[in-house]
Amino acid sequence: METVDVDRSDADYRAWLKEAVRKVQADANRSADTHLLRFPLPAEWGIDLYLKDESTHPTGSLKHRLARSLFLYGLCNGWIRPGKPVIEASSGSTAVSEAYFAALIGIPFIAVMARTTSPAKIDLIEFHGGSCHLVDDPSEVYEVSARLADETGGHYMDQFTYAERATDWRGNNNIAESIFHQLRLEPHPEPAWIVATAGTGGTSATIARYVRYQQYDTRICVADPENSCFFEGWAANDAHATCERGSRIEGIGRPRMEPSFVPGAIDRMMKVPDAASVAAVRVLERVLGKKAGASSGTGLWSALKIVGQMRAAGERGSVVTLICDPGDRYLDKYYSDAWLAGQGLDIAPYQHALESFLAGNHWSA
Structure with missing residues (x-):
């Protein structure tokens, strides 16, 4: 009987992944x-x-720790891919930090936020290279983020689901x-x-x-x-x-x-x-x-x-x-x-x- 073998490894992707993880970890090492x-x-x-x-x-916020953990989690799970955007539902500060890490590894970032989010946070997201998708109803941020991920082939980071599991609560300088x-x-x-x-x-x-x-x-x-x-x-x-x-x-x-x-x-x-x-x-x-x-x-x-x-x-x-x-x-x-x-x-x-x-x-x- 012939062995069935499916190999999804890709040398270029693995090289990109190793460099992306190194850059995110290096940020922690510098801080x-x-x-x-x-x-x-x-x-x-x-x-x-x-x-x-x-x-x-x-x-500028405690969300820097969270964003670093979420990016490492998404990268090591194979969810974040080269050239594809990361999308996040956020009230602002997480999106600022995620825009920073997205720029660090060279991928697009889209923040889905309530229209009432402070203009200073919107400016910071854009300063770090992200873009903002504003919604009138704050309860819509989850659905809109998932839809944008589907439409773009990107990854919906979903901090509200993964924050507690992406961080190593046993230690690791948390x-x-x-x-x-x-x-x-x-x-x-x-x-x-x-x-x-x-x-x-x-x-x-x-x-x-x-x-x-x-x-x-x-x-x-x-x-x-x-x-x-x-x-x-x-x-x-x-x-x-x-x-x-x-x-x-x-x-x-x-x-x-x-x-x-x-x-x-x-x-x-x-x-x-x-x-x-x-x-x-x-x-x-x-x-x-x-x-x-x-x-x-x-x-x-x-x-x-x-x-x-x-x-x-x-x-x-x-x-x-x-x-x-x-x-x-x-x-x-x-x-x-x-x-x-x-x-x-x-x-x-x-x-x-x-x-x-x-x-x-x-x-x-």
Whole structure:
């Protein structure tokens, strides 16, 4: 009987693949780790708050880590091919980072995003050589991305499905391993809480799995903005939870429970008003002199609430949250009083509550 033999290897493709993987890995090798900043709190509280500043990545956000992992995953799976576009459904920052990596390996990139995405993010995607396909309804980004991939013969990256599996959560210098390494000489090197926010859910899944794998006692809290279904789906154990409107806090919050969000790994969730998120980044700028996107404010608000609860209980320890991306992408939104007024957001009560707490009073929000 004759042996059936199908050989799909191609010398030119294999050479291209090896070079593409090398270029993506070399980017990580060139990049220093991001800083872990101390957020000043009264010393007598005995509680330390740290912010992992992911805005210092080459493409300006924590999505740089994700995009690198997704490209390596897609390349090694044989999904990303020479000359064919990568298409992504994104609220902006992931698309900026993926446009960078697509240009690095010499392939086209198309971002499918809501028309309300900040112009600064659109400009950054185009700066890195990508193109933007804008849709009026944010819930359409998935379907449109898949359709464009079919029409072009490209690859739909689908961060909302693959974020949690593309990243090596056991280590390999992921964000969790980096945090614990940087804390090793601090007074409380094993934090009581790490607070993350969720867009894909990949970051919270990576941190939570790493903590369990390393047998730490650290607990994971996910802060969710308005117009996002993660909190409701987690609380009700409903994998099919949805909400009708898109999030005003770019980069986090989703209208459906994304496949990369891993509810079982999360210890606690908080629902944070959008006005509180914006108030928190305004306070962050005053305290550290850094502008950050409002997703960072969502996490900071929740982290400070946890600090307040630890203080009230007489607990000492440390808490960590993230600076997700820089605020200069949102000058016309979260740093614009006119935009806040147009959205009907009053940040004054939340800003007052934060300032009062940092002045030494008990948490009252």
